[in-house]
Amino acid sequence: MTKRYTLLSSLGLTAFALGACDLPTKSLTDGGMEDDAAMEESSGSATSGGTGTSEGSTSGADSMEATSSSESGSSSSSSESSSTSKGSESTSMDGDDGISCTAIGCSDGVLVHLLQERMPDGVYEIYVYSSPWVDVATQCGFVLSGGEVLETSCEHAVVVSDGVQVFMNAAFETMRFEVVRDGALVGEIETSPVYEEVMPNGPECPPVCLQGDVSIPLVSFGLASCLVNGMTYEHGATVPDPFSCNTCSCNDGQVDICTEIGCPIECPEGTLPGTECAECGPTDACLVVHTGCLPVCNEAADCAGGPCIEGVCRSLCG
Numbered sequence: 001m002t003k004r005y006t007l008l009s010s011l012g013l014t015a016f017a018l019g020a021c022d023l024p025t026k027s028l029t030d031g032g033m034e035d036d037a038a039m040e041e042s043s044g045s046a047t048s049g050g051t052g053t054s055e056g057s058t059s060g061a062d063s064m065e066a067t068s069s070s071e072s073g074s075s076s077s078s079s080e081s082s083s084t085s086k087g088s089e090s091t092s093m094d095g096d097d098g099i100s101c102t103a104i105g106c107s108d109g110v111l112v113h114l115l116q117e118r119m120p121d122g123v124y125e126i127y128v129y130s131s132p133w134v135d136v137a138t139q140c141g142f143v144l145s146g147g148e149v150l151e152t153s154c155e156h157a158v159v160v161s162d163g164v165q166v167f168m169n170a171a172f173e174t175m176r177f178e179v180v181r182d183g184a185l186v187g188e189i190e191t192s193p194v195y196e197e198v199m200p201n202g203p204e205c206p207p208v209c210l211q212g213d214v215s216i217p218l219v220s221f222g223l224a225s226c227l228v229n230g231m232t233y234e235h236g237a238t239v240p241d242p243f244s245c246n247t248c249s250c251n252d253g254q255v256d257i258c259t260e261i262g263c264p265i266e267c268p269e270g271t272l273p274g275t276e277c278a279e280c281g282p283t284d285a286c287l288v289v290h291t292g293c294l295p296v297c298n299e300a301a302d303c304a305g306g307p308c309i310e311g312v313c314r315s316l317c318g
Contacts (some may be wrong), residue, residue: 101205108171116218121183129176182317183284187218224253227290253289267293281318
């Protein structure tokens, strides 16, 4: 199973202790002491007596030993201080655990890619079955209008260049998908997804989730016509843009690929631009899609038999 990680850098420092070195103290031999005494006697004729000079020499030796000991202690103290400082730095960088985790969540499931350029507007439902394909294991849906997802019961649904991507919380070894638009089956597939371990907070941090990808090509059964300004146009025909003076194409019920003259036409008060199904087929598939100004609403009671979706009344099949 492939692992896909979101990597977090972790910096570790190792402190190398510096050993304290003992500096050798100066060793004075008997001969050296005799030479010092002779020098002190010679010097004593010009200063005080020999006894005072001998005491001064002894004091000087003590001073040398003290200096040597002080230097040794200073070196040892410096070495210990350096070692302690690096150890403290290592501890502060690594901490007790040495790991810092974020709190990004993830879910087991599959990213379902519904493949169809310029997907027709409508109500889409996705059903997932696990073997032996008797009961629905999970399902979700979304409403597509004007190239945008208006409502969804899926965890994630977004329009992309070649269709719609939907994330579903289902991770079975073998799965069967059925995609329905306005009550008509427009796509199905049986597949065994390849799952990858996803660790969004890093390789040493929870959670660990299994996620896969599934692509489902969608088909159009009986390409829908376009209803614009009271006129019905077949798929592929040139149609007037109901919201400007431009001309467009009828693409399976959708009014798109328009010219770009700057001449907008405002909808009457109490209406907004939108699409709805004007004629349903025997399998509840939409045969004619109306594009125009639709009545605004706050709830279904404001509409004449149709649902209130995104603030406008729409007629749907099924």
